[in-house]
Amino acid sequence: xxxxxxxxxxxxxxxxxxxxxxxxxxxxxxxxxxxxxxxxxxxxxxxxxxxxxxxxxxxxxxxxxxxxxxxxxxxxxxxxxxxxxxxxxxxxxxxxxxxxxxxxxxxxxxxxxxxxxxxxxxxxxxxxxxxxxxxxxxxxxxxxxxxxxxxxxxxxxxxxxxxxxxxxxxxxxxxxxxxxxxxxxxxxxxxxxxxxxxxxxxxxxxxxxxxxxxxxxxxxxxxxxxxxxxxxxxxxxxxxxxxxxxxxxxxxxxxxxxxxxxxxxxxxxxxxxxxxxxxxxxxxxxxxxxxxxxxxxxxxxxxxxxxxxxxxxxxxxxxxxxxxxxxxxxxxxxxxxxxxxxxxxxxxxxxxxxxxxxxxxxxxxxxxxxxxxxxxxxxxxxxxxxxxxxxxxxxxxxxxxxxxxxxxxxxxxxxxx
Numbered sequence: 001x002x003x004x005x006x007x008x009x010x011x012x013x014x015x016x017x018x019x020x021x022x023x024x025x026x027x028x029x030x031x032x033x034x035x036x037x038x039x040x041x042x043x044x045x046x047x048x049x050x051x052x053x054x055x056x057x058x059x060x061x062x063x064x065x066x067x068x069x070x071x072x073x074x075x076x077x078x079x080x081x082x083x084x085x086x087x088x089x090x091x092x093x094x095x096x097x098x099x100x101x102x103x104x105x106x107x108x109x110x111x112x113x114x115x116x117x118x119x120x121x122x123x124x125x126x127x128x129x130x131x132x133x134x135x136x137x138x139x140x141x142x143x144x145x146x147x148x149x150x151x152x153x154x155x156x157x158x159x160x161x162x163x164x165x166x167x168x169x170x171x172x173x174x175x176x177x178x179x180x181x182x183x184x185x186x187x188x189x190x191x192x193x194x195x196x197x198x199x200x201x202x203x204x205x206x207x208x209x210x211x212x213x214x215x216x217x218x219x220x221x222x223x224x225x226x227x228x229x230x231x232x233x234x235x236x237x238x239x240x241x242x243x244x245x246x247x248x249x250x251x252x253x254x255x256x257x258x259x260x261x262x263x264x265x266x267x268x269x270x271x272x273x274x275x276x277x278x279x280x281x282x283x284x285x286x287x288x289x290x291x292x293x294x295x296x297x298x299x300x301x302x303x304x305x306x307x308x309x310x311x312x313x314x315x316x317x318x319x320x321x322x323x324x325x326x327x328x329x330x331x332x333x334x335x336x337x338x339x340x341x342x343x344x345x346x347x348x349x350x351x352x353x354x355x356x357x358x359x360x361x362x363x364x365x366x367x368x369x370x371x372x373x374x375x376x377x378x379x380x381x382x383x384x385x386x387x388x389x390x391x392x393x394x395x396x397x398x399x400x401x402x403x404x405x406x407x408x409x410x411x412x413x414x415x416x417x
Contacts, residue, residue: 049166050158061107175291212369223368311365354398363392
């Protein structure tokens with residue numbers, strides 16, 4: 001009779017290479033699982049934009065709230081943004097909330113209403129649920145007696161808007177550019193960072209840069225009249241935006257050119273023109289408009305200002321592909337009208353800027369470009385338009401710019417800006 005086999009330990013038959021292969025496979029599977037989790041939790045997050053209407057019973061509407069970048073408007077906007085920030089940064093959506101932006105203020109019979117744009121990043125598979133959650137969090141907090149914002153019962157829920165439209169709104173405020181100060185030193189300038197001067201544009205004929213210009217509205221540029229002394233037909237011109245000429249951010253055709261009625265090519269006065277684009281641009285982080293000062297805007301001698309452009313790097317020198325910037329100073333018209341400087345040629349419609357010692361200056365090809373100043377929390381205003389000068393960076397021959405405040409009413413009549 002056969003005896004049953006005795007249970008015992010079997011010798012493991014796994015080879016070292018099999019152990020290594022199995023370990024590698026397990027680690028690979030774990031890496032894929034972790035990678036998918038990271039993708040869905042982080043990289044699969046898409047930007048979603050919602051606009052809401054809010055009631056502010058404690059404040060009555062003031063016309064000053066419609067004045068762009070007025071102190072009253074900026075302070076109230078910042079207060080409301082801070083309140084929205086706190087609501088979401090202390091909520092379950094704190095890792096999804098990006099930022100908010102006050103679009104505009106509207107009068108209301110019992111207070112003030114504000115339209116606010118809110119940006120989140122949600123994974124695509126959970127958008128509906130998270131949007132409802134955002135609605136619930138927001139309006140639950142607005143019921144608090146401590147909140148200055150209240151639900152607008154006529155428009156009680158957040159409404160999603162498309163990304164292009166939202167980014168256009170988020171970047172529609174004027175004067176948002178480089179944070180001041182940072183720079184070293186057009187003639188003797190340095191290349192500008194990508195989003196430092198997002199209103200700068202290049203006026204071109206047959207793809208060749210002729211002049212600079214400044215974006216002042218979604219469809220309007222401000223530049224020098226003398227840029228069109230030779231080529232007056234709008235169909236000959238194109239406009240490019242971005243910091244490089246060879247690979248522009250976007251381009252536009254020109255619909256019309258409006259030159260100041262009193263401009264004459266044999267003199268320097270009234271050297272100003274507005275250009276209407278064939279179609280509006282959409283604002284973005286790299287494409288924004290500069291603020292226009294009102295007629296009372298004052299700037300004192302020695303104030304630090306910037307001029308930008310793709311002009312020659314020195315007199316009779318090479319032209320750059322990258323936008324250049326240079327920091328200079330305002331010089332009083334009295335100084336610039338001295339006999340050894342410009343001998344009385346600088347009129348009240350002009351600004352003098354640079355250094356009597358020379359070197360730092362605008363140059364050939366910078367005509368029409370912006371002279372800007374940082375004012376009140378890094379908001380940039382267009383003070384001048386590159387107009388004329390003798391040589392580039394020459395001693396006692398600083399640059400002369402068209403004074404924008406002098407022509408503010410003229411700009412308004414032509415563009416409604």
